[in-house]
């Protein structure tokens with residue numbers, strides 16, 4: 001059988017690279033007609049992300065990757081204002097480099113026998129690459145690293161703008177978004193939607209998604225039935241493929257063994273795990289409130305304590321060299337029998353461990369899927385990106401999480417602190433054996449595994465995607 005080639009263009013971000021490369025692997029596993037080349041864009045502002053991206057794209061010998069030449073980054077002020085626009089603008093500046101790489105390395109080869117280009121699969125932040133696909137006369141496909149619920153918000157913003165809508169203010173009325181059964185309050189809209197430029201940038205992304213031949217989403221139909229149906233039944237949108245959950249593979253990490261050994265000494269389903277994503281960390285006043293809550297609650301805990309992600313500092317969400325400098329005096333000593341504090345956590349392994357009972361999470365989409373896969377109920381504490389909307393969906397629509405806060409957001413320079421009483425109450429609630437979120441999380445975990453098995457919803461959706469990818473080449 002003749003091969004066909006797909007070009008993948010991921011965003012150079014820790015939380016985005018893993019799932020898109022997992023999709024590449026899954027496609028290669030499922031159909032040996034496919035071959036895949038990944039175009040790698042370097043992050044101008046995050047060397048840690050670049051290392052992660054290089055490691056992930058070179059881990060599978062079947063996937064070829066090409067590093068695009070670095071472009072001049074946009075002005076620093078932009079990253080401080082709305083990081084999402086900075087990244088989108090930087091990626092957009094690589095369009096001609098991407099086209100050049102495809103023309104010279106994918107469409108032509110030394111042997112002169114290149115497989116036909118079946119299309120470009122691009123990350124959310126790379127929607128400007130639709131222009132490259134259009135220029136080359138090949139189909140493009142969106143790979144959406146968040147859920148169907150939030151993809152609906154993206155489409156809603158396009159409609160809202162066409163009706164004269166502008167950036168949000170907190171006093172705006174609730175939004176009726178097709179992928180949410182309940183109206184969505186302005187306070188759970190992502191931070192970029194409150195900024196004029198950020199709002200318009202996301203509208204631009206949403207418009208580009210409509211030019212594609214398909215939207216591939218890292219979710220599964222059983223988890224977000226309402227949202228998936230809404231997208232599928234919208235005649236203005238391209239076909240939808242729910243192929244998830246695509247999860248990070250387990251990997252080695254310094255300190256992992258010590259954490260897993262500690263967990264193995266704890267009783268089954270007894271530990272509360274607190275971890276806030278690749279950019280999640282707090283200032284001292286907030287860390288003190290969490291410490292107080294953990295001390296008062298009496299539950300066992302594993303807590304990933306990290307520096308807050310700083311846009312200007314070189315210590316972006318890096319680990320503390322000593323926890324004594326940041327935790328309340330005597331905290332480590334007083335809680336040493338039942339608690340452990342760490343820096344970067346081996347999150348997937350922790351969630352997979354039988355001692356883990358609950359996950360206090362920033363509700364990043366990968367963390368959400370990982371928690372569900374392992375049947376661990378969540379407590380919502382969103383911080384950045386689209387996490388407020390995810391938290392709202394998890395609590396109000398899906399019943400998979402206990403609400404701690406759905407509208408906390410990181411605000412530069414503000415004292416936005418969640419108090420110990422509130423944290424303690426949410427931990428008590430999620431740890432109650434009778435809390436229905438515990439049962440629902442377990443059931444959804446089983447459904448997530450079923451979805452990927454032969455005959456499962458995501459398995460079938462992936463099959464349909466491959467069929468359509470091949471079919472769409474013939475049409476071009």
Ligand code: UDP
Pocket residue numbers: 014015016248275276277278279304343344345346347348363364365366367368370385
């Ligand atoms: N992660 C981890 N240890 C940490 C923090 C994060 O392993 O201490 C991993 C986590 O398992 C997930 C990813 O980093 O796979 C974070 O992705 P997510 O979409 O949840 O959040 P983001 O970092 O993009 O905000």
